[in-house]
Amino acid sequence: MFPFRQTVLVVDDDQAIRNLVCIYLEKEGYEVVEASNGEAAKQVYLHHHPCLIILDLQLPKVSGETFCQWLRQDEKSEVAIIIISNRTSVEDKITALRMGADDYVTKPFEPLELMAHVDAVLRRTGQFCQKIAHEGLCIMPRKGEVQLYNRQLHLTNYEFNLLYYFMQNPDIVLSREQLVMQIHPNTEHTVMDRTIDAHIKKLREKIEDELGNPKRIKTVRGIGYKFVKPVR
Incomplete structure (x- = not known):
């Protein structure tokens, strides 16, 4: 963690x-x-x-x-x-x-x-x-809040849990199965696997500056996704 x-x-x-x-x-x-x-x-x-x-x-x-x-x-x-x-x-x-x-x-x-x-x-x-912050994006799990450059974001529970898991594991490639386990731990993976992409798309719309060129959540073709921690 x-x-x-x-x-x-x-x-x-x-x-x-x-x-x-x-x-x-x-x-x-x-x-x-x-x-x-x-x-x-x-x-x-x-x-x-x-x-x-x-x-x-x-x-x-x-x-x-x-x-x-x-x-x-x-x-x-x-x-x-x-x-x-x-x-x-x-x-x-x-x-x-x-x-x-x-x-x-x-x-x-x-x-x-x-x-x-x-x-x-x-x-x-x-x-x-109790927060994790990377380059203007800040998640406060105890308060259930997310801010981007000090502006409050409104995320669904699924989006919040996904982002929290990503920010706990920066620069690590996470498979769709791992991500499914975080938001639907008691659901058939084969059913929910396909919905991860939809959740990621919605999350990107809220945290990325350019949807066509995401800087925070990168797609790793054939595997899953990776949250990129900016280098200072």
């Missing part, structure tokens, strides 16, 4: 700080993505659906405050936010918390201290992080 890994987005214009934080997060088993400015952070967020964002306030192009406010405009956004900043006044901390941050850590900080804050925040919000 594909393991659930919590993804953390680190946003800071200081490369040294990003490298340091990423090293410690990866040691703790998190999947880490990063951005050097607020504009890039928006794109990374939409593509990777992180559970937590570690966010500097003083960023080029789009400030940390603006990015935070952009995130909180979406009432469905449950991503946790930890601010890291060299602003140390009580007023700055209060402002950040009121605009939607979950925690505030002042610079300079000890990496282990920051990891403790990460663990504490995710203990409170981790129930929202």
